[in-house]
Amino acid sequence: MGPEWAILGATSVSLVLGAVVGLLAIRLQGIYFAMSTLALAQMVYFYCVQASFTNGEDGIQGIPRGVAFGVWDLSTDLSMYYFVLLVCGAALLAIARLVHSPFGRIVAAVRDSEPRATSLGYNVSRYKLAVFVISAGMAGLAGAVKAIATQIASLSDVSWHMSGELLLMVLVGGLGTISGPLAGALVLIGMATYMSELREWVTVVQGLVFVVVVLSLRAGVVGSLSGLMRRRLQAAPRVSAASLPGASAHTSGAG
Known part of the structure; x- marks a missing residue:
């Protein structure tokens, strides 16, 4: 099979x-x-x-x-x-x-x-x-x-620690997003892999990262970045009708 x-x-x-x-x-x-x-x-x-x-x-x-x-x-x-x-x-x-x-x-x-x-x-x-x-x-x-x-x-795959890790990944990456949990998993698993020499201190570092994200990035990493990009696009200056070619002449003619 x-x-x-x-x-x-x-x-x-x-x-x-x-x-x-x-x-x-x-x-x-x-x-x-x-x-x-x-x-x-x-x-x-x-x-x-x-x-x-x-x-x-x-x-x-x-x-x-x-x-x-x-x-x-x-x-x-x-x-x-x-x-x-x-x-x-x-x-x-x-x-x-x-x-x-x-x-x-x-x-x-x-x-x-x-x-x-x-x-x-x-x-x-x-x-x-x-x-x-x-x-x-x-x-x-x-x-x-x-x-x-x-x-x-x-x-360990069925312990509450695993549930906590998954929840942590979602919160760090960003709730309400598809790529957020993936980004959170990459961050936390990457830390556990490349900081393995710290042993139990890895959990402490992950906890600090979680606290920083919760306090400074309420929507998570992906959610906050998406919101920032969306606000910048909305705040981008738009070309007004008066600045279009021929707009001044059209306005003068109308007067």
Whole structure:
């Protein structure tokens, strides 16, 4: 069985689990929503600690990369890199298409004003559940690809620390943007990779970066840069009608 089937299976299971958890979680809001999802995630973590198939703290090791689609040998790091790049690109395109679709516009309306969306006749709970399930599917897809690429699935992949890192990436990159989380991931993972000699101090540096971004770039790196470019374009001087060739003559003739 090729790795594409393992990825499909992991994504499908994540979609189902997302639907089950979402049915319970979408009824809550604010801090209650966050705490409920965190509690359910911790339940999964403790189950994986006790389960025999996870090998406890050792995790599932020696995961074979295999041959994708029967022709793509993923045994080398370079071929695995291009495979991951393909999956990430396809996921980003799918997300971008979804965001700019009628479904995405309705979800944005629900985000901006849930009561108004309800008054317009939209089933808010259904759209919230759909977004929750899609997010779970994307998480399952990413987890499956990571396990195949690194050839190990450790307990850290299902711990609350991983959820915190993902949230940190989104906040640093910028909420409400497609490229923001990607930029945040590049920044934080790049720091962890190239500053590995600092060991536990890497987490401290990442925390400082997060504080600086929150205080100075409220919309995140990408969101703030996009807003700055948008304001500059709007403030750019426009050619007035009076400065156009022939405008003065036309005005004089009219007088």
